[in-house]
Amino acid sequence: MAELLTLWQSTGVANFVWGQLLMIAVGCGLVYLAIAKKFEPLLLLPIGFGCVLSNIPVAGIGGPDGLLGMIYSVGVETGIFPLLIFMGVGALTDFGALIARPSTLLLGAAAQFGIFATLLGAVALNFVPGFNFTLQDASAIAIIGGADGPTAIFLASRLAPDLLGAIAVAAYSYMALVPIIQPPIMRALTTKKEREVVMQQLRPVSRLERILFPFVVLALCALLLPSAAPLIGMLMFGNLLRESGVVERLSRAAQNEIINIVTIMLGLAIGSKLSADKFLALETLGILVLGALAFSIGTATGVLMGKIMYRATGGKVNPLIGAAGVSAVPMAARVVNRVGLDANPHNFLLMHAMGPNVAGVIGSAVAAGVLLALAGS
């Protein structure tokens, strides 16, 4: 009978803690959003399932000797996984629209205001009893406004590993909500006339420009902001694999095998950080509120900068494309396209929005570099 007791003491029923049950429900909720609502399923499904697995009592799957815990320490703590994903993003991204019209980088810059406004908001939350964010925490939370998953995970793993789970969940959730969050803000800030602007065709881009592009971006980064060099460097390396045209094998590996394998591992590993004591805290609520704020402010400042460019160019730039500056590639660009079509059924803004869209990726990597350099130590 001793064995029966041992067996009973090793069951989940005998060991479940209230918080674990709640976290399993949270994990199932994430999987539900991923499958039924198509919320960034490539990340949220593994994160949700990883959360469920790690909150099973006794098994310790998320612990230091468990599968997910080991994956976390090898791939996330070291920053390797987000960087490899960034390489894949670079290999998947066509920067042609940005090269053809570099001025759209300013839209990508403006949209990063969402990050820094959120930083202030996070610190201000400390006046509310129960919140106690450090500058590092606030920086990691703020990067949600960058609307860029790997950047957020990379920064959070460096500045606030304890908040990583909540930050990653918030980042991907809000990216999925871009089609809901952005349009009202875009419509509120623009006139119908502005939304109807048909933009000039983009000029063709030569292969030489595409090959030089990674080096120009990386050179600037090396000179001004080396703390952003790992992110920008791997993004540009991936892009060079793609554009060089001589390493097709490697480009395909970066775009498929590597990014797919790493995405599974990264998602599971992040899920393992969704434990009750860290996720079921007041901070998470604050992070979710701040994240929504970040996206909204970023969208707004992007559109406002679009309006400035509309004026400055005598009406040649459709201010809607500023909303794509938050990144969330390619969802934000598609939202721009849709809102543009609503105003003028013959106005296809997709290609024009791709410029600010990919500029937003560079912009939030730069912002991450600043935060690392100033709040990092």
Add this chain to the structure above:
Amino acid sequence: MAELLTLWQSTGVANFVWGQLLMIAVGCGLVYLAIAKKFEPLLLLPIGFGCVLSNIPVAGIGGPDGLLGMIYSVGVETGIFPLLIFMGVGALTDFGALIARPSTLLLGAAAQFGIFATLLGAVALNFVPGFNFTLQDASAIAIIGGADGPTAIFLASRLAPDLLGAIAVAAYSYMALVPIIQPPIMRALTTKKEREVVMQQLRPVSRLERILFPFVVLALCALLLPSAAPLIGMLMFGNLLRESGVVERLSRAAQNEIINIVTIMLGLAIGSKLSADKFLALETLGILVLGALAFSIGTATGVLMGKIMYRATGGKVNPLIGAAGVSAVPMAARVVNRVGLDANPHNFLLMHAMGPNVAGVIGSAVAAGVLLALAGS
């Protein structure tokens, strides 16, 4: 001339030990079985070649600083490789037949008796002089009866790492021998009338059921047997990747890239544990005998449970499908199909045997969990 002496002392001829030569012959034998007899070549070929490589004197390829030794410590000692393979198995497996007729789970349960009978047999062998199996050893050997490679390797790496090589070899060899071991037992235990039973068409299964399935299985496992959660969890995660329909990229990665890469590494790493002092021992002989016993008993109890269901359902269940309960997917199901066709040329049992077949996978993972929980510490 000093160099000539050094060179001579570094040759294999000067360093070969009798046992290494024998083990190289064993490795070649495994490769022969894999290539000429098509014995589970995906595993046995790398295992065999890994065995050859690790038994080359001086080179130390299987040692702590050698390639195979390093792969072993990173991937097998930690349990990572079998779990990743289980994820791939989940992504490759269609549980539809099981969902359509859950009662076939009982066949999968019955066939696990092979495991526990073998456990007793292993312990009983201690009465023979020269054998000295602990309860841990016996448990790891017994799991061969589960007819499931990754489960056997996972359990053996936890309970009896010294026996891992022999256990893995036995498990895969007997899986390859399923078409030879099973039919006589199946025929001996059933009447021609029973074997001729044509089963009712399986009902279609909805997508929602397929998506809920992994959660139901995992929930039960978390409540009752968390020690099986790593195995069941990764199996169900892989299956959810497959059935969710929203992460096609990840599902393909789990089914191809990851499982292929890990299979090569796992095979080589297991091969590195086939050293003379551990494999050329009396224990190995015992393990081989017990393994054959385990398969036979599992097949028999599966078929007997099939006969019970035949009676209970008034002859609607063909008892042959019970033999598929040992798992060995999909070989056992095909054997059932073939034996069924022998009795009745219009009787296609393949789809009906898939239910107990995949039930056997879950069943042996559950059995592994029990052994881990009770014999593990």
Add this chain to the structure above:
Amino acid sequence: MAELLTLWQSTGVANFVWGQLLMIAVGCGLVYLAIAKKFEPLLLLPIGFGCVLSNIPVAGIGGPDGLLGMIYSVGVETGIFPLLIFMGVGALTDFGALIARPSTLLLGAAAQFGIFATLLGAVALNFVPGFNFTLQDASAIAIIGGADGPTAIFLASRLAPDLLGAIAVAAYSYMALVPIIQPPIMRALTTKKEREVVMQQLRPVSRLERILFPFVVLALCALLLPSAAPLIGMLMFGNLLRESGVVERLSRAAQNEIINIVTIMLGLAIGSKLSADKFLALETLGILVLGALAFSIGTATGVLMGKIMYRATGGKVNPLIGAAGVSAVPMAARVVNRVGLDANPHNFLLMHAMGPNVAGVIGSAVAAGVLLALAGS
């Protein structure tokens, strides 16, 4: 303002060291060669970009906590990456031509004289002030003459890690230069009549021969030169995956996923060893000179052995195929074909040159084994 100062102190401009700028230029030069001149782009592009990334100040990407530094210590220091690439090479290589005409192995042997002549040259360079190569250094440099990237990296990582960067760069650069370096030497050493020799059709090779081949090579290696067993073993394992015909999945994984992923990682990691203090040294100049020497001597001795075989067989062997013995697969074989076509427009030597070409791979792995065994400790 303190932050502005912090930010300024964290910029690259404030931290660049002269040597880093030079190394970034070197890295860009390698990328230029890879893209514009198609110099072994699969390796030189990642090496060049890795060099650029690692020489960005402050970021420390090549340091112990940086991405490339971590990849280096996991994959190159341990020897894992070159061995996995060798497995892929084996899976990609058809040894049929060698099996059909084993005597071409002698051409592969003769061409390795480039290695040992360079060893002497490297040691002789010590008479020049500023050079101070040890026997280990000289051996690692000499292996450049083997014209085989993974072998060179494997040996250098074992004997002279400090020189690894320069050696890898030299090895791949000279492999890319094979079409320029070899033809004049080949023409100088042969008469037009010799170059015009049309060789006899190769006999077909049976599947059994192809399957036995890896075991024969490995057996000899195990008996005579176990220090070469990791290299030869993985090469033959890859080839067995290919030729066994029963593990198509694994063969494809070795030929594609694994080799592509590892190539990216290996290239970046090697690039991280191109630091100013190690690369911008007199030694590098010596290595470059010695590398060119090694290729030239290897080509010459290969052709001379070809002339011996021409005489010995009464003019049945075209001596040009001896030049393919340096390996550099398949470039050297193609060069042979082209020089042959120049002499006789109906003389297709490609298949005949594949024998010595793949023999050269085995030959330089054997040479690496000798160097490891004698200079290794």
Add this chain to the structure above:
Amino acid sequence: MPETTLIADSLSLMAIGMGTVFSFLLLLVLLLKGMSWLAEKLAPGGVEPLLTPAQVSRNGQTADAELVAVISAAVARYRSHRRQ
């Protein structure tokens, strides 16, 4: 441990083990039947409700995105070619 204790231990392990395996899978039978009943309640009509053609195409979201990107790039290149 003397052999007899070990035998006793393994006998009880066998009993408890088979008991657990059977209980587990028997419970799973019940749960799966419940699950199927629930699934039919939530989404009556079996396969259909969850997998409409519209949804199928939405499933291919990422593929879609890539397709759009590929096509736009192709169009852009085609135009640039024609102009020159």
Add this chain to the structure above:
Amino acid sequence: MPETTLIADSLSLMAIGMGTVFSFLLLLVLLLKGMSWLAEKLAPGGVEPLLTPAQVSRNGQTADAELVAVISAAVARYRSHRRQ
């Protein structure tokens, strides 16, 4: 650290941060314009010299291959459905 210091710190971080992001991307605008000017100098005629039609189709190799695979599978399924 008292909240007010933190607020001050984050305000200065915001100012410096947005300043850096804007300066960085503004400089990048200029550099990219310079780069395009240089590229036109080095290889006049834009796309042509480096990117012939043959090369374009080679670039699109993988997407193309997947597309072909997807379409063939779809066609095969469609046909098999119609036949029954």
Add this chain to the structure above:
Amino acid sequence: MPETTLIADSLSLMAIGMGTVFSFLLLLVLLLKGMSWLAEKLAPGGVEPLLTPAQVSRNGQTADAELVAVISAAVARYRSHRRQ
């Protein structure tokens, strides 16, 4: 180590090295000839005996298994569609 010792060492290394490489590959020539002779004995008729069409199809065992799985799934889905 003085340069001259090093030179001596490398000279002997050269001699032994080239000797080993040549011996190794010369032995390999002999072994390969033996192997081909043996292979012809074991399976006369060259390529044919080991690779009959039947075996080729058996090589595709796993592919076969997957095919069966795929087809069964497709059939099951097709049926479920038709019924409703």
